[in-house]
Amino acid sequence: MSTVLYDYWRSSASYRVRIALHLAEIPFERVTVDLLKGAHKAPDHLARHALGLVPALTIDGQTFTQSLAILEYLNATRDMQLVPQDPAQAAKVRALAQTLAVDVHPVCNLSVVRFATQDMDNPMQASTAWMHHFIRPGLTAFEAQLAAFDQTPYACGDSVSLADICLIPQLYNATRWGIDVSDLPRTAAVKSACDALPAFAAAHPDALSPT
Structure with a gap:
């Protein structure tokens, strides 16, 4: 099939x-x-x-x-093996992933942002401010949560987890909207590790962008 x-x-x-x-x-x-x-x-x-x-x-x-x-x-x-077998550790990895996928992503969905900013004088400027308001704090919280894990080299250890898979798309959005994340060293290290994997490169929007 x-x-x-x-x-x-x-x-x-x-x-x-x-x-x-x-x-x-x-x-x-x-x-x-x-x-x-x-x-x-x-x-x-x-x-x-x-x-x-x-x-x-x-x-x-x-x-x-x-x-x-x-x-x-x-x-x-x-x-x-995207989450650990241990229930407590699995819950912590899921919580890290959901910081971005549940708490940040839904309010930054384009349909939500368009609806929220459509009546403003400058919708594009308002959309950018909206994205900065939600994405930057979400990534800062993710960075703080990473301190509980060993980045060896991925977010939660030596293999890709649910958290890595949720992080990389959100970092793409941060770049797209001009959000500075250069002061998040743990997050940057995780991104570097993921960027080196062919699976992440093949999934990247730039590899699929309409011509």
Whole structure:
């Protein structure tokens, strides 16, 4: 059975799933759901994802939505070891990942930002201020939480975890919106380690950018 990822190249949630699929060495077909053209609200996509969001992943004869749920499924079925076996440590790794994926990402979703800033005098300037207001504190909190783990060299140890997969897309967004993170050394070290892996490079939006 083929694996199909319905995604958008700049979607952070889609970016997470692409990383995981490449890490697990699962061949997959990408089907672009163009958010800017409203393709996510088309009936065929709503049949896959009732909220009209991305990603949706068809794998093992089933279709899954919500990036964190997809990552948990891949972790469980492909033995990716994205979270530790110890329940307490697993909870801490999930909390680190969710600092960005649950607390920061949803309020920085483009549809949310557009709605919040549409009536302002300068929506683009307001959007930039919004992103700085939420992304920078989130990454600062992530940096503080990293102190509880050994970056050897990844966020939580010597193998890629759920936290790494959630961090890298958020750092991409920080760069996109001109947010300075140069004073976050633990985060920078984790990024360097992840950037060296082919799976992260293959999943990067710049590798998929429309021409």
